[in-house]
Amino acid sequence: xxxxxxxxxLAYLMGSLSGALIVSKIMKLPDPRTQGSGxxxxxxxxxxxxxxxxxxxxxxxxxxxxCAVLVAxxxxxxxxxxxxxxxAVFLGHLYPIFFELRGGKGVATAFGALIMLVxxxxxxxxxxxxxxxxxxxxxxxxxxxxxxLTPVYMFWLNGLWEYVFMSFILSTLLIWRHRSNxxxxxxxxxxxxTKNQ
Numbered sequence: 710x711x712x713x714x715x716x717x718x719l720a721y722l723m724g725s726l727s728g729a730l731i732v733s734k735i736m737k738l739p740d741p742r743t744q745g746s747g748x749x750x751x752x753x754x755x756x757x758x759x760x761x762x763x764x765x766x767x768x769x770x771x772x773x774x775x776c777a778v779l780v781a782x783x784x785x786x787x788x789x790x791x792x793x794x795x796x797a798v799f800l801g802h803l804y805p806i807f808f809e810l811r812g813g814k815g816v817a818t819a820f821g822a823l824i825m826l827v828x829x830x831x832x833x834x835x836x837x838x839x840x841x842x843x844x845x846x847x848x849x850x851x852x853x854x855x856x857x858l859t860p861v862y863m864f865w866l867n868g869l870w871e872y873v874f875m876s877f878i879l880s881t882l883l884i885w886r887h888r889s890n891x892x893x894x895x896x897x898x899x900x901x902x903t904k905n906q
Contacts, residue, residue, distance in 0.1 A: 713790050720777040720794040724801020724818060727808050728769030729754050732762050742811055746889075750813035752848055767817050774798050774821025782825065792875035795822040799879055803886060814886040816852050819879055827872060833862045849890035856883035 729741045729749035738758045741749045745756045751770065755763035777798035781791055802818040804810040823831040834855050841851035856879075863876040884891075 712784060713787070716781050716784060716790065717793055717797045719780065720797035721801040722806070723773045723777045724798035724803075725805035725807045725812075726769075726773055727802070727805050727812060728766040728773070728817075729813060730808055732765045732769065733758065736762050736765075738762060748813055749808075749811070751817060770802065770813070770817035771821035771824075773802075774818040774823075775825045776821075778822045778825035788869055788871040791826060792871040795819075795826055796875055796878060798822055799882070803882065814852070815883060816856075819883065827863065827867045829866045830859075830862045830876075833866065834859060837862075847894065849887060850894055853884060853887050853891065856880045856887070859883075 727749050729751070732754065733739065733741055736758065738754075741747075741753050741757070745753045747753070751763045751767040754766045774795075777794055778791060781794040785791070799815050799819050799822065801812075802815045803812045805812045820831055820834065823834065837858055838851045838855045841854050842848060845851065859880040860873055860877040864873045867873070
């Protein structure tokens, strides 16, 4: 029980290492929480820090999710614990203890964790996100639609109730973290509808 608890705590601490904030400090960029959308993530970093900083941020956040589940798999084969670790590293990104609990939306970290947990699900999510991005041209909309499908893919491609339940929580939190994007997308839709009248 002690080892399991330590693994959960370690996963949360790993998630709390914000790629956007660390990359910004190293590259002497402004705090992304004070720029653009205010989100410490790769998309916002791209807007004010450039492609190089965004790629570093994306890779960092994906890898921390992947590494957290990898470490857990080295010490346990418990599906409940692995599901818990996936949520812990994700929550660490959303509410990082090292950065005043002001984290990002968690898309990259969740994706990284799912690569190591159930790779067919992560592949389906990647294909869905890319398809939605090409169709609608909005990264946030692609992320929201992909989040909605996460528990569906988990049920279809894996079926373990521990993972399906975990992915439902993860999906709900992802959508909640995108609530400002949802609001902006609705405003944009209404503006286009008014323009076409």
